[in-house]
Amino acid sequence: MKREYPNQNHPLFNTSSSASPSSSVNLRPDLPGKSKMFDEFNEQDAGVDELLAVLGYKVKSSDMIDVAHKIEHLEGVIGNDDDLSQIVSDSVHYNPSDLSSWLESMITEINPIVQQPVVDTSFVNDLQAIPGNAIYPPTTTATKKQKTSVSGSVSSSSNNQNSIVIVDSQENGIRLVHTLMACAEAVQNNDLKLAETLVKQAGILAVSQAGAMRKVAAYFAEALARRIYRLNPKPEQNSPALQNLLESHFYETCPYLKFAHFTANQAILEAFAGKNKVHVIDFSMKQGMQWPALMQALALRSGGPPTFRLTGIGPRTFDHETDHLQEVGWKLAQVADTIHVKFEYRGFVAESLSDLEPSMLDLREDEVVAVNSVFELHQLLARSGCIEKVLSTVKEMKPEIFTVVEQEANHNGSVFLDRFTESLHYYSTLFDSLESSGSGGGAGHGGGVVVEGGGGIAPASDQDKVMSEVYLGKQICNVVACEGLDRVERHQTLTQWKNLFDSAGFESVHLGSNAYKQASMLLALFAGGDGYRVEEHEGCLMLGWHSRPLIATSAWKLR
Amino acid sequence: MSHSICDTILKTNKHNNFPINDHMDLLIEILQRLDGRSLSTAACVCKKWWSIVKNDSLWEHLCFRQLSMPPSVGIRSVVMALGGYRRLYLVCVRPVVSRLKRRRRVSYGESSEVEMWLSLFSVECYERLLGGGGGGGGVVAGESTAKSLRFLCEGVNV
Numbered sequence: 001m002k003r004e005y006p007n008q009n010h011p012l013f014n015t016s017s018s019a020s021p022s023s024s025v026n027l028r029p030d031l032p033g034k035s036k037m038f039d040e041f042n043e044q045d046a047g048v049d050e051l052l053a054v055l056g057y058k059v060k061s062s063d064m065i066d067v068a069h070k071i072e073h074l075e076g077v078i079g080n081d082d083d084l085s086q087i088v089s090d091s092v093h094y095n096p097s098d099l100s101s102w103l104e105s106m107i108t109e110i111n112p113i114v115q116q117p118v119v120d121t122s123f124v125n126d127l128q129a130i131p132g133n134a135i136y137p138p139t140t141t142a143t144k145k146q147k148t149s150v151s152g153s154v155s156s157s158s159n160n161q162n163s164i165v166i167v168d169s170q171e172n173g174i175r176l177v178h179t180l181m182a183c184a185e186a187v188q189n190n191d192l193k194l195a196e197t198l199v200k201q202a203g204i205l206a207v208s209q210a211g212a213m214r215k216v217a218a219y220f221a222e223a224l225a226r227r228i229y230r231l232n233p234k235p236e237q238n239s240p241a242l243q244n245l246l247e248s249h250f251y252e253t254c255p256y257l258k259f260a261h262f263t264a265n266q267a268i269l270e271a272f273a274g275k276n277k278v279h280v281i282d283f284s285m286k287q288g289m290q291w292p293a294l295m296q297a298l299a300l301r302s303g304g305p306p307t308f309r310l311t312g313i314g315p316r317t318f319d320h321e322t323d324h325l326q327e328v329g330w331k332l333a334q335v336a337d338t339i340h341v342k343f344e345y346r347g348f349v350a351e352s353l354s355d356l357e358p359s360m361l362d363l364r365e366d367e368v369v370a371v372n373s374v375f376e377l378h379q380l381l382a383r384s385g386c387i388e389k390v391l392s393t394v395k396e397m398k399p400e401i402f403t404v405v406e407q408e409a410n411h412n413g414s415v416f417l418d419r420f421t422e423s424l425h426y427y428s429t430l431f432d433s434l435e436s437s438g439s440g441g442g443a444g445h446g447g448g449v450v451v452e453g454g455g456g457i458a459p460a461s462d463q464d465k466v467m468s469e470v471y472l473g474k475q476i477c478n479v480v481a482c483e484g485l486d487r488v489e490r491h492q493t494l495t496q497w498k499n500l501f502d503s504a505g506f507e508s509v510h511l512g513s514n515a516y517k518q519a520s521m522l523l524a525l526f527a528g529g530d531g532y533r534v535e536e537h538e539g540c541l542m543l544g545w546h547s548r549p550l551i552a553t554s555a556w557k558l559r
Numbered sequence: 560m561s562h563s564i565c566d567t568i569l570k571t572n573k574h575n576n577f578p579i580n581d582h583m584d585l586l587i588e589i590l591q592r593l594d595g596r597s598l599s600t601a602a603c604v605c606k607k608w609w610s611i612v613k614n615d616s617l618w619e620h621l622c623f624r625q626l627s628m629p630p631s632v633g634i635r636s637v638v639m640a641l642g643g644y645r646r647l648y649l650v651c652v653r654p655v656v657s658r659l660k661r662r663r664r665v666s667y668g669e670s671s672e673v674e675m676w677l678s679l680f681s682v683e684c685y686e687r688l689l690g691g692g693g694g695g696g697g698v699v700a701g702e703s704t705a706k707s708l709r710f711l712c713e714g715v716n717v
Contacts, residue, residue, distance in 0.1 A: 296681035331688045338640035524662045
């Protein structure tokens, strides 16, 4: 049984032809079996319209005609309003769930131009498996739409040729969250039919939102749909080139990675004080962005720089080019050379950190070791015994300091609904912070916007923001849609990590006031600066958005 | 533009019996008191002025002039290696200082601020290396700001 939107089936509407000039939706008028459905429609109703009831509106079917008339009237009024029709026709639509595949193709073409295709939002098609397709066109003029608040309207279409009346209201936002939660609960109870209906409703409601809420809802709805229809993407399919691209945009747009690097570097610098030969083992080599700053600080320390050895560990890259890890090493060596720091580098390919053995690393007697891990350890929790093995390997390296940066959230609970709720809050906060820092200079300071010389280059553009969102979207997908070994985004809170490290034989090293100062200064430089907070918690530093901590840096040494 | 203005200045100077271009030390004293923007403008006046302003020591002076203590030894060689003081000023010092001033935050301490400039500068230098595909002279080339420092740029009000 496929339920169409009730208004559409009603014979009264097919005659109406108040065509607004700016229709961005075309409902297919040629649906088969319409009259039959109309009978079905009448039969099944026991007073209250079912679909609207799910949305939270109690409308009697007998009143539907009235409601439809009112919507039509409203449509006419809004259609005559020049501003609004302008907004509706000017909006550019693109499809958040397709961005991943678009980006993959972009990498191979090496074409950096962003294409924003206009998508025909015909959401009549119930056969669309994933509601992400074509249902939520996030518009660039979303903020303007907020102003047009018409209370109490239903965001649906009343006529073949009318455009969507999109209304942003608080109630829809709350309903959206409730719908998502109800859907997650249905998934947990294995009630897939209900889940299916709910996830579609969530999709429709998401359209009425603006900004961060819309995007988060879209990603979560898509992830839920993937879970329902079992279209889980395997993590191995993520091409490292795409991951690197997304991560580097994430690095630029918001302070989380910079915070991680600067605070970890400060701890390592302090641990290396007075030592002449130092060796850093980096579990999260990626592009090596963390190390130039450390090398510079070592070059300038009193007493001169030590001999600096770096071992970078990363996954295999499938490029036809040369070994990516080696490339990164070369570039770092160039930097080290110019600032006169003796530098030695070794890159290790390891699909999983548990494959690492201390004997591979050529640990030397007279060297002081630091181990660094940024957002890597949580992936080990997918396989039992993995994290314990890695921690014992770290112990065998006898590090002077072990710096760990992880997401501050519990996304590894055994109950799906709890995980879902937690991650919904976490990523909503994260997306909120992206909204403000994305416009690099917009929200942060009052008064006019000044053109600065020295490059005069545009701040983090919408493209950067979008890339960061895709980066986070992949994490969301993994937390919600995957299970078992595939689910690698198993974030844990600092307290949980503390217990783990305590029982493994590590004790906490307090990050000093220098780290705190650097962190605060860094945040003050970001456009959304006032929203970010650094907090110190038992010697560890946490970066959060408003009152919610999002990532935590901690340092450890052997007991 | 520069020739005629230069001529005018020289003519005026001759008239006043004080050609500034004959007194380099005085010129440098004056230039040392200018802010970044004026210094850049001064570079456009004539070839002689350009060659003076191009010299990094003026920019070094500009970077550290607000600080109470002189920068520690060794900073100079690192900064020169990473791209020079003029670049440091344009890319790190000016944006950081103006942002922090605007935030009206409590002072973080001079050494912390200098550390921040240098950290950001080293990341920027590295990014240029990465982005340039290892092309020769990657450390000094190009005027475009590396992506990692874009967050320091102000928006353009179109």
